[in-house]
Amino acid sequence: MPDARRSRRRPVLKRMALVLIGLALVAFAGAQRTLTVAQTVDIPGFDPHNHGLTAVEAVITNVFDYLLFRDANGDIQPALATGYEQVDDLTWRFTLRDGVVWHDGEPFTATDVKFSLERVARDSSLFEHDSFQQIAEVEIVNDHEILIHTTGPDPVLLNRVSRKGADIVPKHVIDAVGWEGFSVNPVGTGPFRFVEWVRDDRVVLEAFPGHWRGAPTWDRLVFRAVPEDATRVGELLTGNVDIAVNFPTQDVERTRGAGAADVVSQPTTRIMMLLFNTADGKATSDPRVREAVELAIDKELLVEVVAGGFGVPVAARVSPGVDMAPMKYYDRNDYNPERAQELLAEAGYGPGDLTIALQGPSGRYPGDADTLAVVQVMLKEVGVNSTLESLEWSAYNSRIWGADNVENIALIGLANSLFDGWFALRSLPCDGAYAKRTNWCNPEFDKLLTEAEFNLDLDERARQIEAAFDIVAVERPMIALFQIDALVGVSNQITWQPRPDEMIWAFDIQPK
Amino acid sequence: MVPILLGVVTIIFVLLRLSGDPVRLYLPEDATHQQIAQVRSSLGLDRPIYVQYGIYIARLVKGDLGESIRYRNQDVAAIVMERLPATLELAGASLLVAILISLPLGTLAALNRNRLPDLLSSAVAMLGRAMPNFWVGIMLILFFGIRLEWFPVSGRNGIGSLVLPALTLGASMAALLMRLVRSGMLEVMSQDYVRTAKAKGLPWRTVVVKHGLRNALISYVTVLGLEVAGLMAGAVITEQVFAWPGIGRLAIQAISSLDMSIVQAVVILASVVVMVANLVVDLMYALIDPRVRYA
Numbered sequence: 103m104p105d106a107r108r109s110r111r112r113p114v115l116k117r118m119a120l121v122l123i124g125l126a127l128v129a130f131a132g133a134q135r136t137l138t139v140a141q142t143v144d145i146p147g148f149d150p151h152n153h154g155l156t157a158v159e160a161v162i163t164n165v166f167d168y169l170l171f172r173d174a175n176g177d178i179q180p181a182l183a184t185g186y187e188q189v190d191d192l193t194w195r196f197t198l199r200d201g202v203v204w205h206d207g208e209p210f211t212a213t214d215v216k217f218s219l220e221r222v223a224r225d226s227s228l229f230e231h232d233s234f235q236q237i238a239e240v241e242i243v244n245d246h247e248i249l250i251h252t253t254g255p256d257p258v259l260l261n262r263v264s265r266k267g268a269d270i271v272p273k274h275v276i277d278a279v280g281w282e283g284f285s286v287n288p289v290g291t292g293p294f295r296f297v298e299w300v301r302d303d304r305v306v307l308e309a310f311p312g313h314w315r316g317a318p319t320w321d322r323l324v325f326r327a328v329p330e331d332a333t334r335v336g337e338l339l340t341g342n343v344d345i346a347v348n349f350p351t352q353d354v355e356r357t358r359g360a361g362a363a364d365v366v367s368q369p370t371t372r373i374m375m376l377l378f379n380t381a382d383g384k385a386t387s388d389p390r391v392r393e394a395v396e397l398a399i400d401k402e403l404l405v406e407v408v409a410g411g412f413g414v415p416v417a418a419r420v421s422p423g424v425d426m427a428p429m430k431y432y433d434r435n436d437y438n439p440e441r442a443q444e445l446l447a448e449a450g451y452g453p454g455d456l457t458i459a460l461q462g463p464s465g466r467y468p469g470d471a472d473t474l475a476v477v478q479v480m481l482k483e484v485g486v487n488s489t490l491e492s493l494e495w496s497a498y499n500s501r502i503w504g505a506d507n508v509e510n511i512a513l514i515g516l517a518n519s520l521f522d523g524w525f526a527l528r529s530l531p532c533d534g535a536y537a538k539r540t541n542w543c544n545p546e547f548d549k550l551l552t553e554a555e556f557n558l559d560l561d562e563r564a565r566q567i568e569a570a571f572d573i574v575a576v577e578r579p580m581i582a583l584f585q586i587d588a589l590v591g592v593s594n595q596i597t598w599q600p601r602p603d604e605m606i607w608a609f610d611i612q613p614k
Numbered sequence: 615m616v617p618i619l620l621g622v623v624t625i626i627f628v629l630l631r632l633s634g635d636p637v638r639l640y641l642p643e644d645a646t647h648q649q650i651a652q653v654r655s656s657l658g659l660d661r662p663i664y665v666q667y668g669i670y671i672a673r674l675v676k677g678d679l680g681e682s683i684r685y686r687n688q689d690v691a692a693i694v695m696e697r698l699p700a701t702l703e704l705a706g707a708s709l710l711v712a713i714l715i716s717l718p719l720g721t722l723a724a725l726n727r728n729r730l731p732d733l734l735s736s737a738v739a740m741l742g743r744a745m746p747n748f749w750v751g752i753m754l755i756l757f758f759g760i761r762l763e764w765f766p767v768s769g770r771n772g773i774g775s776l777v778l779p780a781l782t783l784g785a786s787m788a789a790l791l792m793r794l795v796r797s798g799m800l801e802v803m804s805q806d807y808v809r810t811a812k813a814k815g816l817p818w819r820t821v822v823v824k825h826g827l828r829n830a831l832i833s834y835v836t837v838l839g840l841e842v843a844g845l846m847a848g849a850v851i852t853e854q855v856f857a858w859p860g861i862g863r864l865a866i867q868a869i870s871s872l873d874m875s876i877v878q879a880v881v882i883l884a885s886v887v888v889m890v891a892n893l894v895v896d897l898m899y900a901l902i903d904p905r906v907r908y909a
Binding site for chain 2: 336
């Protein structure tokens with residue numbers, strides 16, 4: 103009897119086992135590899151020519167392609183264009199990749215390139231227009247070849263067509279649905295296609311098998327908007343997200359100790375700077391005072407105190423990966439309080455005689471308010487009194503920075519989205535964007551910068567840019583404090599080193 | 615209702631335009647003057663304020679809420695309305711939490727005046743009122759989200775994700791309401807008709823619920839109605855902490871970036887919600903207190 107029972111039970115057990123194995127196989131086959139990223143902000147839509155934010159481009163760069171793109175090392179690589187050559191001072195020829203299809207299956211052609219680049223170059227209401235107005239026309243030679251005509255010689259055209267705003271969009275889709283439709287339901291040629299966007303919650307993308315680089319490792323890519331630092335850290339620690347950007351410095355040790363994730367740092371192009379108002383009558387009009395301020399600041403200690411050591415002291419707006427930026431100013435701390443005191447004495451200020459105003463934003467950059475507070479203490483050490491005004495960004499921008507209302511010294515953080523040394527100085531000429539803030543004007547500097555803007559002789563251009571940097575370093579309308587590192591929380595389930603351009607390019611990220 | 619709305623819209627329109635230049639907030643720190651002027655002109659912000667106001671009101675009458683600076687080429691009304699369900703869901707759940715905590719605890723405290731349950735609930739109420747929303751939210755995340763992993767840390771993904779934000783928002787409201795129930799019950803329970811009810815030999819539960827609680831609820835409902843307006847304000851912080859995609863988060867983002875048409879739309883919506891809440895409170899009076907119905 104027991105045998106009979108066993109024999110009856112066996113097929114049942116066998117069947118159950120088979121069903122379980124079958125279910126496991128189905129589950130395995132259906133298991134999607136999903137990469138989830140927590141950012142601080144959501145995208146405002148999928149119009150790539152009209153957002154102006156690095157954090158937004160970090161998402162949509164996975165949906166669209168540029169003609170060329172920067173790899174993780176910052177080197178320019180072919181993308182929708184397979185080759186390029188300079189035809190003359192004002193013309194560049196690009197050969198377009200064959201066999202590329204849009205996510206809707208339509209073929210990608212030269213018409214799309216002309217439509218995209220001419221839109222951003224001509225529509226002055228677009229946030230990205232300023233970086234593309236140098237493009238005069240895109241001429242179609244044939245379906246897979248174009249000529250880009252520039253308004254003047256443009257030594258950084260390749261940088262332009264490989265940065266945010268240069269995304270190529272499908273003309274046929276926008277003709278059909280308009281930008282209103284396209285902004286919420288985009289079609290690109292990138293490795294991921296659009297699935298869903300719940301505003302201020304999540305963007306969901308899925309792998310596009312027909313992508314020209316081949317299918318990406320991840321089946322799904324989810325970008326979540328989690329503005330609160332503590333919440334973002336919590337999501338990483340519980341394994342709900344794989345990557346948490348803008349990681350708070352104070353949570354680094356705790357996160358590493360928890361064992362589920364690591365925090366990695368990546369130098370960015372953003373430099374914290376102090377701008378001086380050099381107008382007559384201001385205390386900071388005397389170059390000796392400006393030099394004394396720079397020498398009074400121990401930039402290494404500043405990085406340690408306000409950025410937890412995640413940054414590099416610099417003596418100019420330079421960082422690795424920025425073309426033609428003179429790197430002699432990188433990783434430099436000219437701290438010399440004795441000399442600072444001598445300079446102040448030469449300028450006629452004894453200890454406590456000079457009071458200057460420090461103004462800056464609070465909450466705009468990591469540790470911005472703390473930076474000014476530490477600078478205040480360091481200035482006090484050399485006998486300079488200061489008043490401190492840290493304002494929330496919109497108030498600071500409206501009342502001080504944007505209103506050209508800098509009393510003496512204003513704090514600002516500047517990134518270099520063009521990855522070009524000229525770009526780092528372009529606001530300082532006599533009629534530049536900062537003219538009314540610095541009230542500084544040097545015709546020799548202006549001449550060098552204008553020549554460098556249009557110089558196609560790259561060696562000579564590098565010398566011009568360096569000479570312009572040298573003038574700024576001596577006359578100090580602005581001084582640089584330190585380069586900010588981006589801190590990113592990365593789950594132990596993946597392998598990823600963040601990029602200098604802060605793009606979250608899913609091809610770089612691998613599951614462990 | 616229309617004059618009130620027009621007044622609110624006008625005040626917020628003027629205040630927003632006095633509070634700074636939104637274009638600079640959207641462009642990089644080193645944007646050129648030319649670029650700033652171009653974008654400002656494309657948004658119509660270079661016109662005199664009365665012209666902007668005239669255009670805005672003319673469009674508003676036709677149901678067009680203007681153009682968002684952040685969400686270019688997208689319908690502002692749709693952007694605001696699509697957030698409403700998330701906020702209503704959170705507000706509803708928080709109200710429920712507040713009522714479920716405040717009614718029994720408040721009654722318990724009143725019936726045990728100056729004894730342990732009363733002292734304990736008073737202490738809890740004081741704590742609940744004193745702790746700021748964002749702190750409570752983060753503590754709940756740390757304990758129930760990260761340590762115990764009982765509930766999702768953030769986001770809006772199923773009923774589980776509603777628990778922590780609703781507790782956060784409901785807790786401080788519960789504290790206030792509990793004190794109201796307690797004082798209301800204390801007052802009512804010393805009235806003659808309650809003594810009569812007790813003397814008639816009615817069951818204790820009937821005396822408390824029918825004669826006591828029901829009469830104590832009038833001030834409770836008034837404050838509950840006012841708190842609905844407070845919920846909109848509380849939601850701003852709670853939604854930010856829990857990455858809850860509701861009206862509050864939209865408002866925070868729009869205010870900090872001076873996205874005027876979105877702020878105006880949110881204010882219009884919030885005004886309507888408050889007005890409707892007041893209307894509902896008035897109707898509830900009649901339901902609870904028949905004297906109001908006959909007056």
